[in-house]
Amino acid sequence: MNPVLKLLIEGGSLTTSQMAAVAGLSEAQVDQHLEQLKKDKIFLGWRPVLDLSREGAAPAAVRAVIEVKVTPERGGGFNRLAVRLARFDEVESCYLMSGGYDLLVFVRQESLQKVASFVSEKLATIEGVLSTSTHFMLRCYKEQGFLLDGGEAPGSRLNVAP
Amino acid sequence: MSIDPKQWVASHVATLPKSGIRDFFELVAKMKGQDVISLGVGEPDFVTPWHIREAAIYALERGKTYYTSNLGTIELRKAIATYVEEHFNVTYRPEDQIIVTVGVSEALDLAFRAFCNPGDKVMYHQPCYVSYQPSITLVHGQSIAVPTFARDNFALTAEALRAAWQPGAKILMLNLPCNPTGGTCTREQLEKIADFCREKDLLVLSDEIYSELTFEGTHTSIASFPGLAERTIFLHGFSKAFAMTGWRIGYACGPAVLIDAMMKVHQYSMMCASIIAQEAALEALTRGWDSVLKMREQYHRRRDLIVRRFNEIGLSCHLPRGSFYAFPDVRATGMTEKQFAVGLLEKHKVAVVPGTAFGENGTGHVRACFATAYDQIIEACDRVERFVQGTRQ
Numbered sequence: 190m191n192p193v194l195k196l197l198i199e200g201g202s203l204t205t206s207q208m209a210a211v212a213g214l215s216e217a218q219v220d221q222h223l224e225q226l227k228k229d230k231i232f233l234g235w236r237p238v239l240d241l242s243r244e245g246a247a248p249a250a251v252r253a254v255i256e257v258k259v260t261p262e263r264g265g266g267f268n269r270l271a272v273r274l275a276r277f278d279e280v281e282s283c284y285l286m287s288g289g290y291d292l293l294v295f296v297r298q299e300s301l302q303k304v305a306s307f308v309s310e311k312l313a314t315i316e317g318v319l320s321t322s323t324h325f326m327l328r329c330y331k332e333q334g335f336l337l338d339g340g341e342a343p344g345s346r347l348n349v350a351p
Numbered sequence: 352m353s354i355d356p357k358q359w360v361a362s363h364v365a366t367l368p369k370s371g372i373r374d375f376f377e378l379v380a381k382m383k384g385q386d387v388i389s390l391g392v393g394e395p396d397f398v399t400p401w402h403i404r405e406a407a408i409y410a411l412e413r414g415k416t417y418y419t420s421n422l423g424t425i426e427l428r429k430a431i432a433t434y435v436e437e438h439f440n441v442t443y444r445p446e447d448q449i450i451v452t453v454g455v456s457e458a459l460d461l462a463f464r465a466f467c468n469p470g471d472k473v474m475y476h477q478p479c480y481v482s483y484q485p486s487i488t489l490v491h492g493q494s495i496a497v498p499t500f501a502r503d504n505f506a507l508t509a510e511a512l513r514a515a516w517q518p519g520a521k522i523l524m525l526n527l528p529c530n531p532t533g534g535t536c537t538r539e540q541l542e543k544i545a546d547f548c549r550e551k552d553l554l555v556l557s558d559e560i561y562s563e564l565t566f567e568g569t570h571t572s573i574a575s576f577p578g579l580a581e582r583t584i585f586l587h588g589f590s591k592a593f594a595m596t597g598w599r600i601g602y603a604c605g606p607a608v609l610i611d612a613m614m615k616v617h618q619y620s621m622m623c624a625s626i627i628a629q630e631a632a633l634e635a636l637t638r639g640w641d642s643v644l645k646m647r648e649q650y651h652r653r654r655d656l657i658v659r660r661f662n663e664i665g666l667s668c669h670l671p672r673g674s675f676y677a678f679p680d681v682r683a684t685g686m687t688e689k690q691f692a693v694g695l696l697e698k699h700k701v702a703v704v705p706g707t708a709f710g711e712n713g714t715g716h717v718r719a720c721f722a723t724a725y726d727q728i729i730e731a732c733d734r735v736e737r738f739v740q741g742t743r744q
Binding site for chain 1: 370387396482725
């Protein structure tokens with residue numbers, strides 16, 4: 190596997206020069222790998238993992254997951270509808286699922302009303318969408334591998350030990 | 352009448368020196384809050400995998416708070432037997448050839464107390480873990496240090512063993528891969544050592560706590576050679592591979608008669624290992640192997656990084672085949688290992704341990720533990736570089 194991709198998957202927040210040191214490459218080589226990954230559309234972009242529920246971190250936001258049932262199309266299956274849905278700025282993520290519904294859509298907005306109007310005015314009105322079921326997130330405990338609270342006790346290891 | 356409490360300390364304890372690590376620990380402790388990067392630890396930076404911790408919590412919830420059999424729970428001993436057979440190619444009976452102990456440290460202490468008469472000679476390779484020589488002294492044994500060298504990647508050689516051997520030597524203590532050098536033996540080297548043990552009729556105590564952290568080739572246990580299991584106490588534990596140092600849980604495997612002798616000492620001193628730690632250890636053996644592999648991969652890359660940097664800086668460093676320690680030679684700087692460690696700590700806030708803490712054969716070296724995050728290793732190496740450059744000017 191591409192050594193830079195491996196480090197990206199592990200999710201450590203290494204700089205290019207640190208990645209170079211760890212992988213035993215030059216910085217230019219790391220940059221080349223990153224460029225190639227971008228060209229191959231494997232590496233899509235950087236995004237920090239934030240806990241925005243912290244007081245004063247950011248204006249209040251509402252997150253919701255929406256289960257969407259759709260009618261698959263002859264020829265294209267679910268793809269055309271899924272992409273059409275995913276293009277909305279309100280949508281953070283969109284997945285095709287097995288089971289009781291077809292698409293699972295993650296949405297973030299400033300208020301409950303905005304989510305509600307997105308669902309009722311945009312999403313539900315798209316031709317082919319049969320039904321939606323919206324669930325609002327109350328609290329986040331773990332985000333993309335990071336525990337929000339109650340992680341490991343910091344730095345209690347002895348500095349020197351046998 | 353003034354009382355001198357010193358008079359009550361047994362003479363062999365009174366004369367026992369404190370670990371060299373202890374002095375250094377005090378020095379580092381004084382620098383608290385000063386952005387010290389520590390490469391001085393002897394444990395993983397990973398926390399015990401959650402599924403193992405969760406198993407311990409579950410055990411508590413079910414009220415598992417009692418003593419276990421002196422030998423440890425039979426479930427754990429069965430799991431150990433399976434694990435040791437799979438990974439070390441040696442078969443032990445869970446019923447009477449395995450004892451669960453409070454870390455390898457206790458197992459080692461039991462072995463010395465069970466097998467060493469006053470005056471018995473014990474050979475061990477050095478540099479080595481800090482407690483080997485004192486443990487021998489505490490049972491009034493005579494210790495014989497066998498040197499290992501950087502030119503051999505700190506592998507123990509049969510030639511060095513033969514040169515150090517004395518008539519009457521009874522026990523050979525092995526620690527491969529080795530703390531602090533990361534040295535270990537190839538199968539061929541180990542075979543010669545096995546031959547030597549047969550020839551000199553030695554009892555082998557083999558501390559293989561770092562065996563899962565072998566990066567080149569596969570680890571071979573000396574107990575797996577023909578006829579060696581009959582004269583070997585295989586010592587192992589969970590601290591390093593499963594990141595479980597604080598649980599204090601390990602085990603010893605060997606001939607039933609020898610395990611029974613160790614059990615006698617254990618039952619009168621420790622009674623049994625903590626049941627919570629035993630439950631956690633059972634989970635580790637049953638479902639923990641994926642975590643071990645993930646951690647080993649991390650250590651492997653960190654090793655390559657730190658060894659490459661040390662050599663770039665001009666500190667000659669052999670490639671440790673196992674463990675999570677690099678053991679560079681600092682003599683090119685013109686400093687002793689102690690001057691180097693103290694100077695590096697005071698000027699650039701990086702803690703390493705002087706090699707002489709692990710015996711006189713560690714002269715000229717320092718131990719740097721690479722069980723720490725990449726960015727910390729990179730920054731620490733940059734600081735070492737500035738320190739070395741500063742001393743050259």
